[in-house]
Amino acid sequence: MSTRLAAMVLAGGKGTRLQSLTKKVAKPAVSYGGKYRIIDFPLSNCANSGITSVGVLTQYESSELNTYIGNGEKWGLNGVRSLTSVLTPKETEEGSNWYLGTADAIYQNIDWLDRVDPEYVLILSGDHIYSCSYDPMLRKHVASGSDCTISCYRVPIQEASRFGILVANDKDEIVEFQEKPKKPISNLASMGIYIFTYKVLRAALIADHKKENSSHDFGKDIIPTMLKEKRKLSVYLYDGYWKDVGTVASLHQANMDLLMSAGTTNLYTVQGDNRIYSEDAHSTPQYIGPSAEVSDSLINQGAQIFGKVRHSVVSGDVVVEEGASVVNSVVMNGALIRKGASVLDAIVGPDTLIDYDEKVNEERDGIALVVNGKAARL
Amino acid sequence: MNQIIGLLDCHNSPELGGLTYSRPLASTSFLGRYAFCDFALSMFSNAGVDAIGILVKDHQRSMLKHMGNLMSWTNNTKIGREAIFYNERGILNPAYNTDVANVKENDWVLYDSNATTIVIASPHVVANVDLRPIIEEHIANGEDLTVVYKPIEDADQEFIGAYAYEIGPDGYVTSTGKNAGRKKKANVSLEIWVLKRDLLFEILKAHERVDMSFGFRETMQYILEQGRLKVKAAPWTGYARRFDSFKHYIDYSFEMLDRKVSASLFVPERPIYTLTHDTPPALYGAHSSVSDSMVSNGCIVEGRVKHSIICRDVRIGKDAVVEDSIVFSNVAIGDKAKVKNCVIDKYSVITARHAIEGAEKTPIYLKQGAIL
Numbered sequence: 001m002s003t004r005l006a007a008m009v010l011a012g013g014k015g016t017r018l019q020s021l022t023k024k025v026a027k028p029a030v031s032y033g034g035k036y037r038i039i040d041f042p043l044s045n046c047a048n049s050g051i052t053s054v055g056v057l058t059q060y061e062s063s064e065l066n067t068y069i070g071n072g073e074k075w076g077l078n079g080v081r082s083l084t085s086v087l088t089p090k091e092t093e094e095g096s097n098w099y100l101g102t103a104d105a106i107y108q109n110i111d112w113l114d115r116v117d118p119e120y121v122l123i124l125s126g127d128h129i130y131s132c133s134y135d136p137m138l139r140k141h142v143a144s145g146s147d148c149t150i151s152c153y154r155v156p157i158q159e160a161s162r163f164g165i166l167v168a169n170d171k172d173e174i175v176e177f178q179e180k181p182k183k184p185i186s187n188l189a190s191m192g193i194y195i196f197t198y199k200v201l202r203a204a205l206i207a208d209h210k211k212e213n214s215s216h217d218f219g220k221d222i223i224p225t226m227l228k229e230k231r232k233l234s235v236y237l238y239d240g241y242w243k244d245v246g247t248v249a250s251l252h253q254a255n256m257d258l259l260m261s262a263g264t265t266n267l268y269t270v271q272g273d274n275r276i277y278s279e280d281a282h283s284t285p286q287y288i289g290p291s292a293e294v295s296d297s298l299i300n301q302g303a304q305i306f307g308k309v310r311h312s313v314v315s316g317d318v319v320v321e322e323g324a325s326v327v328n329s330v331v332m333n334g335a336l337i338r339k340g341a342s343v344l345d346a347i348v349g350p351d352t353l354i355d356y357d358e359k360v361n362e363e364r365d366g367i368a369l370v371v372n373g374k375a376a377r378l
Numbered sequence: 379m380n381q382i383i384g385l386l387d388c389h390n391s392p393e394l395g396g397l398t399y400s401r402p403l404a405s406t407s408f409l410g411r412y413a414f415c416d417f418a419l420s421m422f423s424n425a426g427v428d429a430i431g432i433l434v435k436d437h438q439r440s441m442l443k444h445m446g447n448l449m450s451w452t453n454n455t456k457i458g459r460e461a462i463f464y465n466e467r468g469i470l471n472p473a474y475n476t477d478v479a480n481v482k483e484n485d486w487v488l489y490d491s492n493a494t495t496i497v498i499a500s501p502h503v504v505a506n507v508d509l510r511p512i513i514e515e516h517i518a519n520g521e522d523l524t525v526v527y528k529p530i531e532d533a534d535q536e537f538i539g540a541y542a543y544e545i546g547p548d549g550y551v552t553s554t555g556k557n558a559g560r561k562k563k564a565n566v567s568l569e570i571w572v573l574k575r576d577l578l579f580e581i582l583k584a585h586e587r588v589d590m591s592f593g594f595r596e597t598m599q600y601i602l603e604q605g606r607l608k609v610k611a612a613p614w615t616g617y618a619r620r621f622d623s624f625k626h627y628i629d630y631s632f633e634m635l636d637r638k639v640s641a642s643l644f645v646p647e648r649p650i651y652t653l654t655h656d657t658p659p660a661l662y663g664a665h666s667s668v669s670d671s672m673v674s675n676g677c678i679v680e681g682r683v684k685h686s687i688i689c690r691d692v693r694i695g696k697d698a699v700v701e702d703s704i705v706f707s708n709v710a711i712g713d714k715a716k717v718k719n720c721v722i723d724k725y726s727v728i729t730a731r732h733a734i735e736g737a738e739k740t741p742i743y744l745k746q747g748a749i750l
Contacts, residue, residue: 258661
């Protein structure tokens with residue numbers, strides 16, 4: 001079976017800066033937007049781009065993520081001409097190997113790619129939030145005859161030193177790549193989304209694998225080497241909503257971006273024609289109680305609100321009891337906010353119990369994170 | 379439970395006024411998120427009944443749309459099967475378009491299967507009966523027929539026209555007739571029957587001989603009267619409502635806003651499955667105010683909602699007021715519009731500043747696609 005474009009979704013990262021949220025699950029499996037997990041976004045994008053061969057590379061705390069991905073059915077990636085494979089590190093004739101870097105993870109699955117036999121390979125990150133079709137990017141890659149096309153977006157120049165920065169000429173060809181430059185001369189930040197012509201990628205990965213001092217990373221090794229070798233690399237400018245949620249505060253902000261008060265960025269406008277697919281939780285209808293106060297919020301099916309919820313994102317099977325208050329917060333699946341409790345500027349993790357009259361972040365010191373799993377044991 | 383076929387019998391569904399003009403009761407929306415057939419189908423799923431036949435009487439299109447890939451209620455997607463039973467010729471002679479005729483027309487499902495037991499349930503009786511022990515007992519005791527009933531004390535108001543049973547001390551039915559509302563106490567049928575395969579074939583045969591206009595209920599009644607059948611009665615004391623009129627549809631819908639009532643239908647150990655629409659969570663605007671209501675995913679609420687049930691993908695504009703109403707999917711209610719005591723069917727539009735108010739006991743029904 002040959003295919004035009006195969007997608008490889010890098011979903012093995014730990015997401016250390018998300019603290020206890022990623023203690024037991026990988027970052028791509030973290031809850032987002034009341035209903036979704038972060039990986040729903042890249043996988044829905046694949047589905048909406050007509051991609052039928054998707055490999056998801058997992059490593060850190062992978063069992064929940066692997067189960068979630070399954071055969072790709074949640075995103076419709078299980079049709080007759082579809083293939084969704086969870087690709088975990090494995091024991092081989094050469095021994096057993098963890099994925100050492102993003103490029104090494106793909107290298108270790110060259111066999112899988114050879115079987116799929118794609119003309120082009122799309123490399124994605126499993127923990128980015130955005131909704132788009134990859135089709136225009138592929139068309140540009142093919143039309144320009146590039147070996148690699150890197151999706152990028154414009155950042156304020158004063159922030160550019162936090163990113164991998166691309167310098168392109170007037171033909172959108174990349175002339176320079178700077179990883180977190182002190183003095184950036186461009187504001188085109190790489191999104192870590194690449195389309196490679198598979199033959200070129202395959203050779204580059206094999207060469208990189210043999211290099212002893214390589215960190216086997218796309219940004220640090222593969223791209224600089226290809227530039228050195230005068231390969232044709234191009235930029236593709238993306239101007240939609242895109243978020244890489246690395247920290248508790250940025251995950252909180254990305255949730256708040258979905259609210260109506262945030263302006264144009266919410267799941268209803270962000271999605272456009274590209275629907276985001278997810279798991280159906282078979283939960284009961286959402287109920288808002290007689291004395292509840294709900295405003296400027298996103299609330300999922302299965303939630304029961306009897307107290308106050310303002311400027312917040314609330315997942316399914318959450319109960320906010322009468323007299324409890326949730327303000328400017330994210331409450332994840334199955335959490336229970338007891339009577340008299342107050343949650344302010346916080347992320348409340350899955351199945352977390354906020355007990356009677358408990359005050360979370362009353363002093364409003366940044367974004368608080370509470371994860372205790374106690375509600376599941378009640 | 380591979381040895382069991384579940385049949386969802388949509389032939390005896392009552393009309394729910396305008397709601398069932400263009401769709402069967404089975405696919406009519408309930409609580410914003412469900413169709414009536416979901417409850418019986420989920421009872422099958424939760425009891426591990428994986429071979430399911432859906433006896434469609436009419437409005438096949440609407441049923442097919444809701445049934446989707448015919449896999450939403452099966453446990454094993456290979457072994458499990460949901461088959462649509464449709465009596466093609468029934469349309470020529472509606473009086474004879476009975477559930478028995480439909481099963482005869484589609485009897486390949488029976489011949490394909492070596493099932494020993496058949497369970498029949500109906501979409502218009504909403505309950506979340508734990509069928510597993512009832513079926514197990516039926517099989518273990520070698521019963522011919524087990525009927526599931528609910529003892530009620532308001533039979534003069536509820537379950538009118540449903541079968542009611544007199545039950546002996548041994549738990550077997552001694553006599554049966556329709557509940558005409560004469561008494562307050564009655565053991566009313568939840569229209570769930572567990573029967574032996576042989577009995578089903580006996581019914582199919584008797585049907586030809588006795589009266590071709592008879593359905594399962596009448597034919598079983600006939601066999602019972604002949605004294606050839608012992609009928610075991612299995613009680614169910616949990617939530618059960620018979621949706622048999624537009625008025626009852628409204629009463630029973632609003633009744634679900636009471637948490638105690640809804641907790642008696644929605645039990646965590648037996649979830650109700652339905653078709654997923656992949657809609658995002660409900661979005662509330664900065665000045666929204668919502669109380670005592672069910673709101674489905676895909677809704678954008680910027681106005682006020684009180685004591686109402688809002689289905690998926692509904693828009694409620696700024697300063698709009700929706701009270702004591704049921705709003706079906708894909709309805710748009712404009713800014714400053716006012717809706718009270720209404721049932722608004724799918725794809726309708728209430729334009730900005732428009733006000734519509736029904737009387738408390740007799741809500742206004744707006745048909746699908748209405749524009750006001």
